Amino acid sequence: MKKYFEIGKINLMNNFAYSGEFFLKSGFILVVLFIFVNIWKAAYAGKEIIDGFTIAMIMWYMLLTESIVTSGSTVIKEVNADIQSGGIAYQLNKPYSYIGYYLSKSISYKALGCLITFIIGSVLVYFLVGKIDIDILTIPLVILTVILALILDFFMLLCIALVAFWFEDTTALRWIYDKILFTIGGMLVPLEIFPDWLEKTSSVLPFSFAVYQPAKLFVQFSMERFVQVAAIQIAYISIFVVIAILIYKKGIGRVNVNGG
Amino acid sequence: MEKNSGGASMENAIELKNLVKKFKTKQKEAGLSGSFKSLFKSKYKELTAVDNISFNLKRGEVVGFIGPNGAGKSTTIKILSGILFPDSGKINVLGMSPQKDRKKLAYKIGCVFGQKPQLWYHLPAIDTFNLFSKIYELDDKEYKKRLDYLVKMFEVEDILNTPVRKLSLGQRMRCEIVASMLHKPEILFLDEPTIGLDIVAKQKIRELILDLNKKEKVTILLTSHDTQDIEHLCERIIIINHGRVVYDGSIEKLQKDYLNTKIVSVKFSSEFKEFNVEGIKIISSNKYSAEFEVYTDKISIQKFIDSLIKKYAILDITISGTPIEEVITKIYGEK
Numbered sequence: 002m003k004k005y006f007e008i009g010k011i012n013l014m015n016n017f018a019y020s021g022e023f024f025l026k027s028g029f030i031l032v033v034l035f036i037f038v039n040i041w042k043a044a045y046a047g048k049e050i051i052d053g054f055t056i057a058m059i060m061w062y063m064l065l066t067e068s069i070v071t072s073g074s075t076v077i078k079e080v081n082a083d084i085q086s087g088g089i090a091y092q093l094n095k096p097y098s099y100i101g102y103y104l105s106k107s108i109s110y111k112a113l114g115c116l117i118t119f120i121i122g123s124v125l126v127y128f129l130v131g132k133i134d135i136d137i138l139t140i141p142l143v144i145l146t147v148i149l150a151l152i153l154d155f156f157m158l159l160c161i162a163l164v165a166f167w168f169e170d171t172t173a174l175r176w177i178y179d180k181i182l183f184t185i186g187g188m189l190v191p192l193e194i195f196p197d198w199l200e201k202t203s204s205v206l207p208f209s210f211a212v213y214q215p216a217k218l219f220v221q222f223s224m225e226r227f228v229q230v231a232a233i234q235i236a237y238i239s240i241f242v243v244i245a246i247l248i249y250k251k252g253i254g255r256v257n258v259n260g261g
Numbered sequence: 262m263e264k265n266s267g268g269a270s271m272e273n274a275i276e277l278k279n280l281v282k283k284f285k286t287k288q289k290e291a292g293l294s295g296s297f298k299s300l301f302k303s304k305y306k307e308l309t310a311v312d313n314i315s316f317n318l319k320r321g322e323v324v325g326f327i328g329p330n331g332a333g334k335s336t337t338i339k340i341l342s343g344i345l346f347p348d349s350g351k352i353n354v355l356g357m358s359p360q361k362d363r364k365k366l367a368y369k370i371g372c373v374f375g376q377k378p379q380l381w382y383h384l385p386a387i388d389t390f391n392l393f394s395k396i397y398e399l400d401d402k403e404y405k406k407r408l409d410y411l412v413k414m415f416e417v418e419d420i421l422n423t424p425v426r427k428l429s430l431g432q433r434m435r436c437e438i439v440a441s442m443l444h445k446p447e448i449l450f451l452d453e454p455t456i457g458l459d460i461v462a463k464q465k466i467r468e469l470i471l472d473l474n475k476k477e478k479v480t481i482l483l484t485s486h487d488t489q490d491i492e493h494l495c496e497r498i499i500i501i502n503h504g505r506v507v508y509d510g511s512i513e514k515l516q517k518d519y520l521n522t523k524i525v526s527v528k529f530s531s532e533f534k535e536f537n538v539e540g541i542k543i544i545s546s547n548k549y550s551a552e553f554e555v556y557t558d559k560i561s562i563q564k565f566i567d568s569l570i571k572k573y574a575i576l577d578i579t580i581s582g583t584p585i586e587e588v589i590t591k592i593y594g595e596k
Contacts (some may be wrong), residue, residue: 003395007391007396014381093343096396254346
């Protein structure tokens with residue numbers, strides 16, 4: 002376990018070499034939030050609450066969903082490159098699991114990105130719409146669901162990335178996946194805004210557990226809901242871990258390494 | 262695929278028998294119509310990268326594994342380290358099947374790929390060393406002792422805290438070898454360890470590799486395009502071409518039979534006219550330069566240069582070995 006922690010740590014240290022890019026990307030959230038606060042102000046004209054959300058709740062909700070989704074993951078790019086170039090060979094001559102290696106890299110990078118984006122954005126959101134009522138004691142539990150969301154997102158992305166064993170490039174699949182997170186994952190708007198049938202369908206799909214559910218808990222916490230969300234997140238993670246391992250085991254025998 | 266028989270003999274570090282590996286590569290007709298067709302129907306071409314290779318490596322041996330690009334060298338090394346799966350053949354590395362026991366075997370082997378650095382590019386080498394100590398689960402005290410020993414041996418004390426991107430190629434390669442030796446591997450795979458290095462750095466790396474082999478009895482399988490690497494380091498050489506072993510024998514025999522010539526290019530400050538000495542063939546010449554083929558079994562390089570200096574004033578001199586492709590051509594010519 003310690004080795005995976007160290008892999009995450011060294012990846013962060015390596016990324017600090019690009020700290021300018023890191024902060025610039027996180028800082029762009031300010032532009033996005035500023036545009037959306039104006040859109041929502043227009044939508045809320047004359048209304049206090051829409052589908053159970055005040056404008057302050059919706060902006061804090063959006064800050065968290067944006068922080069989760071835009072924290073970025075290089076897993077698709079790296080795994081695709083590993084498979085296409087045969088570079089996977091050089092990752093496999095060490096005593097660690099290939100999947101564990103990328104999980105450590107990805108989670109450390111995403112968790113820090115998510116935190117920085119949230120801190121930068123929270124200053125603007127507080128300034129634009131004020132605070133919302135949050136019980137401080139619930140925050141560690143919300144953080145737990147955010148971490149589970151990042152892990153779930155990683156394993157869904159990994160399943161897509163590993164398809165590269167058969168298709169040479171999976172960036173198109175990644176593009177579709179991103180758009181799913183934006184919409185029925187709940188990044189742009191809470192699922193309550195959708196028509197009833199779409200809300201019900203989306204809220205049980207894994208995508209909403211990677212984005213919508215933790216953000217909803219953040220602005221409307223209930224212990225019962227927390228237990229339910231965390232349990233389903235763990236169940237979905239387990240399913241995608243099994244799928245990823247199966248794809249990996251099937252695919253690794255197909256590795257073609259150029260040269261030599 | 263035949264399963265590994267298990268339990269290599271104590272004497273052998275590597276046992277390889279009838280290894281075959283084929284690759285399928287996608288083919289596409291030229292032009293836009295070809296691209297369109299390939300959307301619906303993919304054509305594949307089968308390529309035999311490794312074709313029935315067999316050899317054993319004794320513990321502590323330094324063996325040169327050479328051949329032209331695409332001969333199957335790297336594929337074989339990747340199969341030996343458990344990364345690629347062979348189509349058939351028996352493989353036994355330190356008593357293990359690399360494909361079944363990849364992670365277990367990884368604790369006992371070290372790999373250096375000249376063209377694929379394992380050091381983290383933006384960080385000092387010491388950060389990668391510390392990471393590897395955790396990845397290989399080394400005891401902290403043992404690791405510090407080992408690091409201290411290797412750092413002194415490879416003379417990298419002063420560059421330990423410099424980001425890898427700021428190191429010269431030679432310094433980087435020394436750090437790469439330190440990284441791959443931290444866990445005291447029993448086998449070291451060196452894939453083009455001197456690629457891109459200047460003569461002085463190459464010589465230094467060669468000395469260090471030899472020293473490592475003597476002190477630690479580590480088995481080394483070395484691939485290189487530079488025949489001088491092989492001549493300096495290896496007692497035995499395996500040459501492969503088109504996935505087949507074309508030579509497996511002592512370096513002395515190879516030197517005697519095929520590496521018995523050196524190409525010497527000379528620039529003169531006085532006018533070059535003629536040079537008739539036994540064992541020397543003039544390949545080309547003009548007024549102020551000449552290229553000689555020196556048959557080292559008839560005349561030593563030292564003797565040749567001495568006699569040349571006596572006759573002409575020399576500005577510059579370059580000595581190169583027989584290119585590996587030429588050696589292979591000669592071997593084929595004889596067959």
